[in-house]
Amino acid sequence: xxxxxxxxxxxxxxxxxxxxxxxxxxxxxxxxxxxxxxxxxxxxxxxxxxxxxxxxxxxxxxxxxxxxxxxxxxxxxxxxxxxxxxxxxxxxxxxxxxxxxxxxxxxxxxxxxxxxxxxxxxxxxxxxxxxxxxxxxxxxxxxxxxxxxxxxxxxxxxxxxxxxxxxxxxxxxxxxxxxxxxxxxxxxxxxxxxxxxxxxxxxxxxxxxxxxxxxxxxxxxxxxxxxxxxxxxxxxxxxxxxxxxxxxxxxxxxxxxxxxxxxxxxxxxxxxxxxxxxxxxxxxxxxxxxxxxxxxxxxxxxxxxxxxxxxxxxxxxxxxxxxxxxxxxxxxxxxxxxxxxxxxxxxxxxx
Amino acid sequence: xxxxxxxxxxxxxxxxxxxxxxxxxxxxxxxxxxxxxxxxxxxxxxxxxxxxxxxxxxxxxxxxxxxxxxxxxxxxxxxxxxxxxxxxxxxxxxxxxxxxxxxxxxxxxxxxxxxxxxxxxxxxxxxxxxxxxxxxxxxxxxxxxxxxxxxxxxxx
Numbered sequence: 246x247x248x249x250x251x252x253x254x255x256x257x258x259x260x261x262x263x264x265x266x267x268x269x270x271x272x273x274x275x276x277x278x279x280x281x282x283x284x285x286x287x288x289x290x291x292x293x294x295x296x297x298x299x300x301x302x303x304x305x306x307x308x309x310x311x312x313x314x315x316x317x318x319x320x321x322x323x324x325x326x327x328x329x330x331x332x333x334x335x336x337x338x339x340x341x342x343x344x345x346x347x348x349x350x351x352x353x354x355x356x357x358x359x360x361x362x363x364x365x366x367x368x369x370x371x372x373x374x375x376x377x378x379x380x381x382x383x384x385x386x387x388x389x390x391x392x393x394x395x396x397x398x399x400x401x402x403x404x405x406x407x408x409x410x411x412x413x414x415x416x417x418x419x420x421x422x423x424x425x426x427x428x429x430x431x432x433x434x435x436x437x438x439x440x441x442x443x444x445x446x447x448x449x450x451x452x453x454x455x456x457x458x459x460x461x462x463x464x465x466x467x468x469x470x471x472x473x474x475x476x477x478x479x480x481x482x483x484x485x486x487x488x489x490x491x492x493x494x495x496x497x498x499x500x501x502x503x504x505x506x507x508x509x510x511x512x513x514x515x516x517x518x519x520x521x522x523x524x525x526x527x528x529x530x531x532x533x534x535x536x537x538x539x540x541x542x543x544x545x546x547x548x549x550x551x552x553x554x555x556x557x558x559x560x561x562x563x564x565x566x567x568x569x570x571x572x573x574x575x576x577x578x579x580x581x582x583x584x585x586x587x588x589x590x591x592x593x594x595x596x
Numbered sequence: 597x598x599x600x601x602x603x604x605x606x607x608x609x610x611x612x613x614x615x616x617x618x619x620x621x622x623x624x625x626x627x628x629x630x631x632x633x634x635x636x637x638x639x640x641x642x643x644x645x646x647x648x649x650x651x652x653x654x655x656x657x658x659x660x661x662x663x664x665x666x667x668x669x670x671x672x673x674x675x676x677x678x679x680x681x682x683x684x685x686x687x688x689x690x691x692x693x694x695x696x697x698x699x700x701x702x703x704x705x706x707x708x709x710x711x712x713x714x715x716x717x718x719x720x721x722x723x724x725x726x727x728x729x730x731x732x733x734x735x736x737x738x739x740x741x742x743x744x745x746x747x748x749x750x751x752x
Contacts, residue, residue, distance in 0.1 A: 273652025274682040274752050280650075284625040284660045284677040288670040288737070295670075300625040300660075306682065306751060309651035342652050446649070455649050 272400035276308035276343040277454040307455040310443055311340040312347065314428045314463060314473045317382060317405070321361040321421070321480040325526060327414040331369070332384045333477035334377065335406045335426045339398040341459075346431040346440040347395040349374050351408045354423040360464075360476035363421035369410035369479060372424070377405035384409050394431070394439040412479065418525040420481040425465055427474040443471050484528035484583065489518045490535075491559065495592065511595045512544065516552075516559035516588050523584035531578040533589045540596050543569045547592040550576045554586045563590055620666025621737075623675070630655040630748075652751045656683060660745040662737070669736035675745055676700070676730040685726035686748035693747065696728040697721040703730065 274280070281303040288295055317334035324331045339345055351372050359365045375389040384407050395404050408424050432440030446455035463474035496502045497511035505511055517535060521528050537543055549563030567576030567589065576589045628644040635641055644657060660677065664670045678700070679685055685695070694703040697711050709721035729747050737743070 276651075278682065280627075280680045280682045280751070282625055282627055282658060282677065282680050282683070284623060284658075284675060286621055286623050286662055287672070287674045287676070288621055289672040290620075290666065290668050290670055292671075294672075295621070298621050298623045300623040302625045302627045304627060304647035304650055307649050307651050309653075451648065457649060457651050459651060 272311075272340055273309070273342045274306045275400065276306055276341070278306050279303050280306060305454055306342065307446075307457055308343045309341055309457050309459040310343075310345070310430050310471045311459045311461075312345075312428055312430050312471075312473045313338045313340055313461075314426055314475045316360065316475050316477040319361075321359075321363075321478050323482050323526075324412045324479045325483050326412060326416045326481060328412040329371075330384050330386075330409050331412050331479055332382075333408045333410075333424050333426075333479065334382050335408065335475060335477065336403050337395060337398070337406055337428050338403040339400060339430075341430065342400055344397055344399055344433040345443075346433050346438075347398055347428045348431055348439060349392060349394055349406070350427045350429075352425045352427065354425055354476070357423070359421045359423035359478040361478055361480070363419065363478065363480060365421050365423040365478070367413065367416055367420050367422050369412055369422045369424070372408060372410045374426070375407040375409055377407045380405045382407075395428070396439075397433050397436055408477070410479070412481065416481040416483070418481055418483050418485065418522070422479045423476055424478060425474055425476050427463070427466060427472055429472040430460075482524075482526040484526050484581070485522035486528055486531070486581070487520045487522070489520070491516045491518075491557070507595065509595050512592055513541070513595060514590060514592050516554075516590045518554050518559060518586050518588045519578060519581055520586040521581040521583050525583045527580055527582045529580045531581060531587075532575065533578065534573055534575040535589075535591075536573050537593060539572070541593040542596055543574065544592040544594060545569070547590075548574065548576055549588075549590040551578055552588040552590055554588060559588050559590055561590070563588060567591070620664060620668075621670055622663045622665055624661040625677075626659045626661070628657045628659065630657055650751055654751045655686070656749045656751065658747050658749060661742065662745070663742035664737045664739055667739050669738050671736040673733040673737050674730060676728060677747070678728050679726060679749065682752050683749040684724040684752050685729065686723055686750055688729060688745075688747040690746075693729050693731055693745075695721075695726045696730075697725040698727065700728045700730075703728075 281301050283301040286298040315336050317336055322333050351374050353368045354365050373391055376392045378388050430443055445458050458469040458471050460473055462468040464476050465474045466472040492513050492515045494505045494507055495512040495514050497505040497508050517533055548567035550566040552563030553560045574591050578587050581587045627647050629647050632640050632642050695706055696703050697709045710718050711721045711725050712718050731745055
């Protein structure tokens with residue numbers, strides 16, 4: 246009985262409300278929008294349906310300023326000394342319920358624990374913030390656009406940012422430079438212009454739209470300050486090479502290979518080993534040259550490249566290569582990984 | 597038949613002669629914001645405030661006050677409140693409220709309702725799916741009787 250009575254109640258209005266229902270978003274209901282709640286009573290008196298009684302209450306949704314700056318990924322950016330355009334990547338998200346501008350600042354910390362655990366001990370140079378236009382996490386000077394602020398960022402919208410810097414030469418493996426990106430929310434509304442600083446509505450509440458700072462604390466800013474920050478860092482990894490040269494007598498014309506002596510006509514094997522320290526970067530295109538003394542004659546075709554070392558003994562496991570010209574032995578090692586040792590071996594006879 | 601009668605009544609609500617018949621039930625709808633603050637002694641305090649500063653995520657308490665000012669009982673008494681689109685339902689203070697997640701077409705307890713997703717799949721309804729809340733009174737409201745209904749929501 247009651248269900249029959251109530252079924253038609255504001256059916257069309259209900260359908261609209263249902264269609265408008267949307268999942269909760271981080272940004273939420275647009276600041277300045279009104280929420281009107283209407284309740285309705287339907288009833289009978291003496292069996293006669295009476296006009297519905299309505300009452301409404303309306304309030305305005307205020308502006309909650311909220312934003313997030315977060316490093317993309319969870320690892321340091323590995324760089325080599327002298328590298329240009331080294332990239333740390335961040336994402337700025339507008340979690341406010343209003344369209345806002347965001348001022349950007351990339352700063353360097355001095356000392357202290359860096360984003361990924363090391364201790365900051367140097368500064369990078371030429372720090373510039375770019376908008377990662379194609380959102381690929383890679384800096385392309387022809388595509389990405391240098392920015393000092395983000396203009397009119399929509400509710401729940403994110404923008405990928407790249408902090409691009411140059412690494413000074415002469416840094417050692419394990420050196421760390423910490424980078425801090427801070428975004429501060431500013432007034433939106435005027436395109437292509439950084440809006441004015443935001444202020445919270447203080448004192449008595451107003452019936453209209455108030456401004457409330459609702460942001461969390463970042464790595465270097467307080468909660469509810471309309472700013473958010475995060476760190477990322479550069480870690481230097483370079484190759485540290487050490488060179489060792491050894492020789493052994495292979496044979497002489499009288500004793501052959503049994504206890505050979507260092508006499509004219511004897512064959513001597515030289516081994517030049519290149520060791521790359523563990524924990525650094527792989528080294529590539531290592532060019533080795535060795536000028537032979539005039540008392541030695543190079544054995545043609547005897548150069549072996551890329552051999553290994555066991556303890557302090559050079560193994561005869563290289564591959565033929567290299568060249569000999571103008572009294573100089575030369576060869577190129579394509580790559581020596583960190584912690585590995587590779588050799589150039591050649592033979593000569595004593596004059 | 598009853599339904600037709602109701603529609604007729606609603607359609608002619610604007611006619612003054614009819615409206616004078618029994619303009620005797622009043623309704624007041626209020627919204628308050630529930631704030632939880634931690635005092636210096638570490639105890640949390642919950643207060644209800646006027647909705648002057650409201651941001652997404654704030655908890656709202658809706659209070660509906662009704663009164664039968666007439667000289668006769670009001671029968672088939674139904675209070676209906678469609679939820680504003682920007683408010684997610686968070687429950688009513690007593691178990692007597694009926695809920696709808698389909699714009700008022702079907703009603704029941706939250707556990708009995710289903711929602712059809714955009715891709716056609718059906719799932720159990722959640723509080724935030726509620727589109728309408730209503731209270732249906734089995735007994736007439738006697739003359740002079742007043743009451744209060746409450747439900748909670750959160751700003752989306």
